[in-house]
Amino acid sequence: MLGAGSLGSLWAVRLARVGLPVRLILRDPQRLSAYHCAGGLRLVEDGMEQLYPIPAEIPDAAPPIRRLLLACKAYDAVPAVEHLASRLAAGAELVLLQNGLGSQDAVAARLPGCRCVLASTTEGAFRDGDFRVVFAGRGHTWLGDAGQPPAWLDELAAAGIPHAWSETIHGRLWRKLALNCAINPLTVLYDCRNGGLQAYAGEVAELCAELAELLRHCDQRDAAEGLQEEVERVIQATAANYSSMHQDVARGRRSEIAYLLGHACREAERHKLHLSRLKALQQRLQRHLAERGLPLD
Numbered sequence: 001m002l003g004a005g006s007l008g009s010l011w012a013v014r015l016a017r018v019g020l021p022v023r024l025i026l027r028d029p030q031r032l033s034a035y036h037c038a039g040g041l042r043l044v045e046d047g048m049e050q051l052y053p054i055p056a057e058i059p060d061a062a063p064p065i066r067r068l069l070l071a072c073k074a075y076d077a078v079p080a081v082e083h084l085a086s087r088l089a090a091g092a093e094l095v096l097l098q099n100g101l102g103s104q105d106a107v108a109a110r111l112p113g114c115r116c117v118l119a120s121t122t123e124g125a126f127r128d129g130d131f132r133v134v135f136a137g138r139g140h141t142w143l144g145d146a147g148q149p150p151a152w153l154d155e156l157a158a159a160g161i162p163h164a165w166s167e168t169i170h171g172r173l174w175r176k177l178a179l180n181c182a183i184n185p186l187t188v189l190y191d192c193r194n195g196g197l198q199a200y201a202g203e204v205a206e207l208c209a210e211l212a213e214l215l216r217h218c219d220q221r222d223a224a225e226g227l228q229e230e231v232e233r234v235i236q237a238t239a240a241n242y243s244s245m246h247q248d249v250a251r252g253r254r255s256e257i258a259y260l261l262g263h264a265c266r267e268a269e270r271h272k273l274h275l276s277r278l279k280a281l282q283q284r285l286q287r288h289l290a291e292r293g294l295p296l297d
């Protein structure tokens with residue numbers, strides 16, 4: 001398991017507590033010694049905290065890796081696997097838990113001998129201390145690639161990780177990307193909770209129309225279907241929440257913009273589509289990030 005952050009910890013704990021042999025890969029010796037001082041991962045679930053002393057190592061450790069769950073942010077995915085490439089056994093299988101699109105292809109291109117299974121999740125978790133994670137929202141994870149479902153899905157079932165194999169994982173990732181593009185940047189620009197976008201319904205609708213056009217040009221007709229209605233439902237259902245991008249920017253953290261809006265704009269350009277509202281949104285967001293000294297990609 002690379003990335004002992006929110007989602008990585010959530011997966012590691014559930015796999016480890018049913019006796020599966022999980023190992024955490026931490027960034028460097030300093031993180032490893034901090035982890036040893038903490039005594040393990042702490043997961044807060046239904047208000048109860050429990051400590052899980054899962055074994056951990058650094059990327060340079062010796063044992064070969066046959067299965068890797070990559071649970072870092074999209075912008076960390078390529079540097080993380082490059083560091084581990086020499087440890088990956090021939091035919092190793094990776095599960096890529098990154099949100100957005102772009103990082104998965106970049107990882108697969110660097111690991112031609114490996115199988116890369118893509119994942120998209122509606123589960124929610126956040127860190128509220130070093131090696132301490134709160135399981136904030138039950139959800140579901142879809143996994144898929146061009147091949148047959150792997151036998152190890154049974155292990156996810158045994159660990160109580162709600163999941164399904166998806167023959168259309170790209171469609172799921174595109175749909176989630178479109179939802180994120182229609183909601184997250186505007187919540188940053190208007191500094192509001194998701195529900196605050198009800199006051200900008202016209203702007204949201206215009207973005208949805210352009211995003212749906214993009215999806216259709218990217219061979220994702222199903223993902224384009226009913227996009228605006230779903231965006232409106234999500235805004236209503238999550239009205240009290242701050243979007244993940246809003247939280248990142250508010251905390252002065254790098255956002256995954258390059259793999260969300262950035263990917264959408266790059267694909268629009270590739271298809272020679274003129275999507276003026278999407279482009280203008282990207283420029284406004286980049287100006288906003290630049291003013292705060294945050295990375296633009």
Ligand code: NAD
Pocket residue numbers: 002003004005006007008025026027059071072073074076079080083097098099100121122123124125126127256
């Ligand atoms: P996170 O920041 O909580 O955790 C990422 C972890 O990866 C960090 O601990 C970081 O130190 C570690 N990491 C990065 N590079 C590393 C390296 N080279 N070696 C070792 N460790 C490394 O992130 P997260 O919230 O778990 O998000 C992971 C992905 O899942 C993101 O793409 C996010 O958008 C997506 N996602 C998260 C949630 C959620 O609720 N947290 C929900 C849906 C999707």
Ligand code: KPL
Pocket residue numbers: 179180181183184194234238242243244245
């Ligand atoms: O996924 C989200 C996020 O905040 O990243 C939602 C809640 C769907 C808003 O786009």
